[in-house]
Amino acid sequence: MKSVWSDHSNIPQFPQLRKDIKTEVLIIGGGMCGVLCAYFLEQKGIDYVLVEGERIGQGITKNTTAKVTSQHGLIYDKLIKNAGIEKAKMYLRSNEDAVTKYRELCQNIKCDFEQKDAYTYSLSDRKQLEDEVKAVNVLGLKAELVDKLPLPFETKGAIKVGNQAQFNPLLFLSEIAKGLKIYENTFIRDIKDHTAIADDVKITANKIIVATHFPLINKHGSYFLKMYQHRSYVIALENAPKVNGMYVDEAQKGMSFRNYEDLLLIGGGDHRTGKSGGNWQELRDFAKKNYPKAIEKYAWATQDCMSLDGIPYIGHYSKQTPHMYVATGFNKWGMTSSMVAAMILSDMVMGKDNEWRQVYTPHRSMIKPQLFMNGVEAVSNLLTPTMKRCPHMGCALKWNKIERTWDCPCHGSRFDNKGQLIDNPAKHNAKV
Structure with a gap:
């Protein structure tokens, strides 16, 4: 199904x-993160190349609900308690800087950029909201508790x-990609030291940025243990109310709301990839x-990589690389x-220090409850008797009758x- 963004844009x-090439910096992955990395390196005059396995922007980026905000659910009270106030400040400042950078770039780009307030609501726990307001204010950003919502x-x-x-x-992506050094339909199958290997060509680079949604190399970084993927669904309704803001439930399986032009976008129906959930039917x-008078104009789904502690992994792929x-x-x-990742990584490949990198380092502690849950899921699926296996690490594939796909619950x-492969980390088709 096509998202509203796909129907309102023309990607170059x-x-x-x-042929085989050499470059200073290779960027693998042509979603928003990869293209922003290329854009910043282009601005700095750095020799780079970006390669994308299919078309740029046609993976996860086309299926986002496109909220640009530093308020990521109820994260800051937890961050202060678990990581300390200094790292919580870094996380907040980096995301506020990201919002500001989008605002600056969008002044000269026609991309329907609108300034909106962000709301995180709760159906059951006001105390959580009160604690989060206090935390955000302590960190230096103005937040307030509101009681009435247009929901x-x-x-x-x-x-x-x-x-x-x-x-x-x-x-936005269509505009910033113009003039960048990009190759499409160039699917990287492997990375060996400084060489990225596609089906027919090799790319040698002094530095390599992997921006492929889920990292494609298993032997470094343990990302197959540090993450799982999560699906969520969106419908876009005509003849539905204006909510004048961006709204998300603090619960992972809750609903989100925002408008685009004359449409109301409702997100939800979430579940771990390979499991069952509410999907579009719930929405x-x-x-x-x-x-009851609304008309559904679009419906689509997306997939998100979930870290162990709610913070992205941005930095060196592993200590050995x-x-x-x-x-x-x-x-x-x-x-x-x-945007945060592109600003950090473009600095790192140029040898510049970035004050935010320590909060996002992929080498922070893995000792989190989610690590155990990821391990249990992997073991149980590896032991499931079936011939239908994911070529990534051999887990049993599950049939998704709603989307008519074979999904891997492990990764x-x-x-x-x-x-035929739809979403990574697998690099090859499956035998089903």
Whole structure:
């Protein structure tokens, strides 16, 4: 199904790489993060090349709800308690700088950029909201607790943060990609030291940025243990109310709301990839009950990489690969996190220090409850008797009858009903 962004944009096309090349910096992955990395390196006059396995912006980026905000659910009270106030400040400042950078760039780009307030609401726990408001204010950003929301159900209130934004991500991407050194339809299968290997060509680079949503190399970084993938669904309704802001439930399986032009975008129906959940039916049932005169114009789904502690992994791919860098684990906040990652990684490959990098380092402690849950899921699926296996690490594939795909519950790779690869970390088709 096509997202509203895909129907309102015209992405420029780039050639396929046909011969071996050398470059200073290679960027693998043409989503928002990879293209922003290329844009910043282009601005600095650094020799780089970006390669994308299919078309730029046609992976996860086209399916975002495109909220640009530093308020990522109820994160700051937890960050202060678990990581300390200094790292919580770094996380907040980096994301506020990301919002500001988008605002600056969008002054000269027609991408339906709108300044909006961001709201995180709770259906059950006002105390959580009160604690988050206090935490955000302590960290230096103005937040307030509000009681009335233009949503068709009762809440315990919401934390409101002003001066955030929303936009059309593909219109933005289309503009900043113009003139960049990009090769499309160039799928990287492996990385060996300083060489990236596609089907017919090799690219040698002094430094390599892996911005492929889920990292593609297993032998470094342990990302197959540090992350899982999570699906969520969106419907866009005509003849539905204006909510004048961006709204998300603090619960992972809650609903989100924002407008785009004359449409109301409702997100939800979430579940771990390879598991079952509410999907579009949950959203359609909600819309039928609460907006009976609304007409569904678009429906799509997206997939997010979830880290162990709610913070993305941005920095060196592993301690053993000082020439490789990674950006992943954006935890449903891909637009803002893409900008943060691009600013950090473009500094790092140029040898510049970046004050935020320590809060995002991929080498922080893995001792978190989610690590155990990821391990249990992997072991149980590896032991499941079936011939339908994911080529990534051999986990049992599960049939997704709603989307008619074969999905991997371990790490989130997805394949169509004939086994053709849809979503990574797998690098090859599956035998189904």
